[in-house]
Amino acid sequence: MTKARAERKLAREAGAKTQVTTSAEGPLSQVDQEWQALPGIEIPPRLARRKRLNALLGPEFSTPYDILRSRTVRQMKEAGWTRVAVTSPNTKCGKSTISMNLALSLARYGQFRIILMDFDLRRPALAKILDYRAAPDIEGLLHPGSRLSDYAVRYGPNLAICANRVAVRHSAELLLSHDTEASLDRIEAEWQPDIMIFDTPPMQGNDDNLGFFGRIDCALIVAAAGSTTIEQVDRCEREVGKLTNVLGTILNKCRFPDTSADYDAAYY
Numbered sequence: 455m456t457k458a459r460a461e462r463k464l465a466r467e468a469g470a471k472t473q474v475t476t477s478a479e480g481p482l483s484q485v486d487q488e489w490q491a492l493p494g495i496e497i498p499p500r501l502a503r504r505k506r507l508n509a510l511l512g513p514e515f516s517t518p519y520d521i522l523r524s525r526t527v528r529q530m531k532e533a534g535w536t537r538v539a540v541t542s543p544n545t546k547c548g549k550s551t552i553s554m555n556l557a558l559s560l561a562r563y564g565q566f567r568i569i570l571m572d573f574d575l576r577r578p579a580l581a582k583i584l585d586y587r588a589a590p591d592i593e594g595l596l597h598p599g600s601r602l603s604d605y606a607v608r609y610g611p612n613l614a615i616c617a618n619r620v621a622v623r624h625s626a627e628l629l630l631s632h633d634t635e636a637s638l639d640r641i642e643a644e645w646q647p648d649i650m651i652f653d654t655p656p657m658q659g660n661d662d663n664l665g666f667f668g669r670i671d672c673a674l675i676v677a678a679a680g681s682t683t684i685e686q687v688d689r690c691e692r693e694v695g696k697l698t699n700v701l702g703t704i705l706n707k708c709r710f711p712d713t714s715a716d717y718d719a720a721y722y
């Protein structure tokens with residue numbers, strides 16, 4: 455696993471990765487032209503509010519995600535990582551919501567290309583969050599010869615989202631397959647994302663992440679106040695730590711936010 459990660463890092467460094475270009479700066483790079491050609495989606499403010507896409511609702515709401523974004527970028531860039539999974543010990547902790555918000559906050563940075571993938575193959579959620587009824591069947595993307603452009607939609611110039619319409623049978627086997635590995639490598643080489651975010655299932659109750667986490671660089675763990683126990687967090691951190699690098703643990707759904715720091719969002 456460590457060897458595979460190091461090989462991926464070398465391959466990335468060897469590839470001539472281009473910076474994001476915008477039309478205001480002159481002609482778009484070839485890669486950015488491909489990104490521009492992806493079908494675009496909109497996220498209306500009402501949907502953003504209903505689905506808790508706080509990263510889109512202004513600084514009062516987006517600050518926690520912006521802090522998460524900055525920490526994530528710093529740690530991943532320092533280590534030369536590009537692939538981060540979002541997981542949790544138990545269900546309904548907010549993984550999909552946080553994956554979306556992290557991607558949206560990163561995209562707002564403007565300097566990075568982000569690919570967000572729904573890799574909770576048993577219970578896909580991003581299509582529902584986006585109210586994207588025509589979402590494709592992501593399984594096809596993980597087979598040889600597939601093209602990301604047939605599966606992804608673009609939000610803004612630099613966020614590609616691969617949502618999924620239907621649950622995938624034999625998801626653990628698919629995630630472990632060489633086809634999946636080759637597809638991810640191909641997507642990374644062709645589309646040159648700075649960060650790929652994978653919304654994944656909880657660690658409890660299935661084995662999907664056990665194989666797949668060997669193919670990513672790091673993971674964020676989401677715990678939910680009121681539903682995740684300390685023991686579950688400890689066990690999850692140990693388990694994920696054996697499979698990949700733990701970037702951090704997020705406590706979500708806190709009803710009483712910590713306002714001890716006197717520079718919370720309201721201050722600004």
Ligand SMILES: Nc1ncnc2c1ncn2[C@@H]1O[C@H](COP(=O)(O)OP(=O)(O)OP(=O)(O)O)[C@@H](O)[C@H]1O
Pocket residue numbers: 505506542544545546547548549550551552574577579655656706707708
């Ligand atoms: N900070 C929050 N406060 C309150 N509700 C939240 C918060 N974050 C997410 N939710 C809500 O909790 C529910 C579960 O969120 P989400 O689908 O993101 O969790 P999940 O961990 O991906 O679930 P699953 O285990 O089914 O994949 C959703 O209704 C979502 O809107």
Ligand SMILES: [Mg+2]
Pocket residue numbers: 549550551574579653
């Ligand atoms: Mg989910």
